[in-house]
Amino acid sequence: MTTLKLEAHTVAKIYNRKSIFQNVSLAVKEGMSFAITGKNGSGKSTLIKILCGVLSPSKGTIALSINGVLINYPDYYPYIGLVSPYLNMYEEFSAEENLIFIKRIRGLNSDTDERIKFLLNDFGIYEHRRKEVRNYSSGMKQRLKYCAALVHQPPILVLDEPTSNLDEYGIETVRKAMKLQKNHGALIFGTNDKDDLRFADQIFSLDKLEIGN
Amino acid sequence: MYLVISSYQILLKEIVSEFRTRYALNALIMFVVVTISMVLFSIGTESPSQDILSGTLWIVIFFSAMSGLSRTFVAEEERGTSLTLRLLTSASSVYFGKLFYNLVLILALSMFIAGSYLFIIKEFIVKSYDIFWLTIFLGSVGLASASTILAAIIAKANTKGTLFPVLAFPILLPLLLTAINATRLATEGAFFVEALQEFQILISFIIVMITASIMLFDYVWKD
Amino acid sequence: MKLWLKIGTAVWLTGVIVLGLGIPMVKVPSGFFQFPIIPGLEEKARNIIFHVPIAWTTVVAFVMAMWYGIQYLRTKDIDYDLRSVSSAGLGMVLCVLATVTGAMWAKFNWGSFWNWDPRETSIFILLLIYAAYFVLRSAIEEEERKATLSSVYSIVAGVTVPFFIFVMPRMMAGLHPGSLGDSQGKGPVLQMKMAPNMLIVFLASLLGFTILYFWMYSLKVRSMRIERQLQQQSE
Numbered sequence: 229m230t231t232l233k234l235e236a237h238t239v240a241k242i243y244n245r246k247s248i249f250q251n252v253s254l255a256v257k258e259g260m261s262f263a264i265t266g267k268n269g270s271g272k273s274t275l276i277k278i279l280c281g282v283l284s285p286s287k288g289t290i291a292l293s294i295n296g297v298l299i300n301y302p303d304y305y306p307y308i309g310l311v312s313p314y315l316n317m318y319e320e321f322s323a324e325e326n327l328i329f330i331k332r333i334r335g336l337n338s339d340t341d342e343r344i345k346f347l348l349n350d351f352g353i354y355e356h357r358r359k360e361v362r363n364y365s366s367g368m369k370q371r372l373k374y375c376a377a378l379v380h381q382p383p384i385l386v387l388d389e390p391t392s393n394l395d396e397y398g399i400e401t402v403r404k405a406m407k408l409q410k411n412h413g414a415l416i417f418g419t420n421d422k423d424d425l426r427f428a429d430q431i432f433s434l435d436k437l438e439i440g441n
Numbered sequence: 442m443y444l445v446i447s448s449y450q451i452l453l454k455e456i457v458s459e460f461r462t463r464y465a466l467n468a469l470i471m472f473v474v475v476t477i478s479m480v481l482f483s484i485g486t487e488s489p490s491q492d493i494l495s496g497t498l499w500i501v502i503f504f505s506a507m508s509g510l511s512r513t514f515v516a517e518e519e520r521g522t523s524l525t526l527r528l529l530t531s532a533s534s535v536y537f538g539k540l541f542y543n544l545v546l547i548l549a550l551s552m553f554i555a556g557s558y559l560f561i562i563k564e565f566i567v568k569s570y571d572i573f574w575l576t577i578f579l580g581s582v583g584l585a586s587a588s589t590i591l592a593a594i595i596a597k598a599n600t601k602g603t604l605f606p607v608l609a610f611p612i613l614l615p616l617l618l619t620a621i622n623a624t625r626l627a628t629e630g631a632f633f634v635e636a637l638q639e640f641q642i643l644i645s646f647i648i649v650m651i652t653a654s655i656m657l658f659d660y661v662w663k664d
Numbered sequence: 665m666k667l668w669l670k671i672g673t674a675v676w677l678t679g680v681i682v683l684g685l686g687i688p689m690v691k692v693p694s695g696f697f698q699f700p701i702i703p704g705l706e707e708k709a710r711n712i713i714f715h716v717p718i719a720w721t722t723v724v725a726f727v728m729a730m731w732y733g734i735q736y737l738r739t740k741d742i743d744y745d746l747r748s749v750s751s752a753g754l755g756m757v758l759c760v761l762a763t764v765t766g767a768m769w770a771k772f773n774w775g776s777f778w779n780w781d782p783r784e785t786s787i788f789i790l791l792l793i794y795a796a797y798f799v800l801r802s803a804i805e806e807e808e809r810k811a812t813l814s815s816v817y818s819i820v821a822g823v824t825v826p827f828f829i830f831v832m833p834r835m836m837a838g839l840h841p842g843s844l845g846d847s848q849g850k851g852p853v854l855q856m857k858m859a860p861n862m863l864i865v866f867l868a869s870l871l872g873f874t875i876l877y878f879w880m881y882s883l884k885v886r887s888m889r890i891e892r893q894l895q896q897q898s899e
Contacts, residue, residue, distance in 0.1 A: 245895070284663060317525065318458065319520065330529060594816060598813070608799075612821055661816055
């Protein structure tokens with residue numbers, strides 16, 4: 229297990245002159261399961277994207293350190309796996325091709341092939357691995373997103389609406405993966421689902437932020 | 442090293458994806474056929490000067506490039522895969538991957554255009570083939586180098602279709618004028634050294650464009 | 665801007681206009697208040713006092729728009745974008761003025777309003793770049809994105825501008841003084857061997873127009889800041 233720390237310091241996001249949130253400060257450490265809640269439009273997804281380094285904050289800073297080394301923001305892509313409704317797979321490729329593309333573009337070695345097989349099996353889409361993603365149901369797509377996020381065994385797994393579009397079996401698998409992630413690194417998820425929130429060690433609510441400049 | 446691997450993967454992905462979906466290729470080939478036929482019909486029985494024919498050649502290349510090169514980024518944005526890509530690799534890998542894909546596309550396209558132009562339009566006679574093909578090559582590289590960053594800009598705008606030629610034309614004009622001039626030299630049967638200054642301008646344009654793009658791409662990609 | 669500077673600029677430019685248009689042109693000038701007749705240009709030479717400074721401020725405005733674009737990208741401070749777009753807006757107006765004054769001069773000196781000489785072509789390209797810049801801005805709704813992308817565009821366009829200096833003279837014959845083929849080719853103004861008193865009025869005009877530009881620019885920036893604040897309050 230690695231020592232890691234993801235911190236946000238007085239982060240604000242202004243979108244088209246409107247402030248989405250202000251003064252967000254939080255810290256996530258290894259072994260932690262960190263939940264972000266807030267009503268619709270409170271900026272859960274936006275905050276998650278900022279933490280992942282795919283959207284830059286209007287104010288404030290983000291800092292990620294792994295084993296004491298500070299990672300240059302926003303180049304967090306080797307350390308983060310994200311599952312989000314805003315994220316899509318390449319529809320003209322099969323599930324397997326998508327995952328192999330991810331493996332190669334991340335520069336992972338051939339051991340990863342075993343892991344891809346394992347993940348596909350685990351999430352119950354192994355039989356459909358040769359099917360083009362455009363023919364997938366939304367639940368299958370959601371499962372594939374989990375596989376894609378976990379290919380490189382990220383120290384930080386970030387989930388936006390972790391159980392949306394999933395059936396009971398899918399939810400069970402996700403719960404398992406969430407527990408596993410806590411031992412492997414850190415888990416961050418954004419949700420309003422009460423069942424999901426039971427998995428959180430710490431809950432951060434975007435509704436209870438102080439308004440100020 | 443990592444940069445090379447991941448930009449190569451993006452290039453590969455683009456090519457395979459293009460062959461599966463045929464988003465750009467079929468339409469582009471038809472576009473070329475249509476525009477060259479229009480040039481042919483408008484010439485009729487006239488025999489226009491080599492200057493004019495060199496100009497029309499580059500008009501055909503410019504507009505085919507404009508209709509094909511923005512596709513790479515627009516497709517990522519439309520299908521919602523740009524976030525996926527941002528999570529997988531660095532901005533510079535994406536830039537180089539897309540640049541090389543655009544390069545492959547425009548090179549194939551302009552070779553096809555130049556070849557069929559030479560074949561179909563009898564009045565267009567090239568005397569110095571070395572100058573001609575080097576101009577086509579450098580002109581294509583220049584088009585790709587300027588279009589890649591512009592395509593990334595356009596993918597984020599609301600009206601994508603018409604914007605590309607509007608933004609690209611003033612930037613590409615020095616390139617186009619130089620390429621037209623070099624093509625004219627090729628039809629006049631000039632010696633290679635006579636076109637040397639044209640090539641220098643084209644090469645420095647490419648270098649300046651790619652350097653500026655590398656420095657600016659981060660801001661466009663992760664806004 | 666200080667009040668004395670505003671009044672000073674107004675008086676200064678009035679002086680420039682009066683002198684530029686009013687000083688009679690004679691064959692053998694004597695004293696400050698007589699311009700020499702330049703053969704081939706005659707009374708039309710007066711335009712240099714207005715046309716060249718406007719063209720010069722057009723370029724200043726463009727460079728400033730690009731500079732504040734770079735500053736915006738570095739700091740993400742939206743105020744820099746306001747400055748950039750204000751400068752570009754004024755630059756566009758000045759660019760049109762430079763084109764019109766130039767075209768009129770061209771009509772009476774070279775026979776037609778437009779001749780595609782290198783400098784005419786360059787100002788046309790500059791006009792296209794400005795226009796494309798504003799088309800791009802109007803195609804993006806979100807404020808920060810608009811600022812970022814238009815800054816990037818102005819820089820990309822800016823780095824291609826120097827190419828015209830090399831490319832244009834090779835493509836077309838120059839008519840402007842200082843063009844290639846002009847034996848003492850040095851630049852449009854220096855080479856003209858202007859009479860000293862005319863040069864003084866010319867330089868005064870150059871200074872006057874530059875200060876006028878900065879005056880208009882600061883007005884524009886301030887009004888845009890207020891506009892933005894009002895919009896923010898009403899939302």
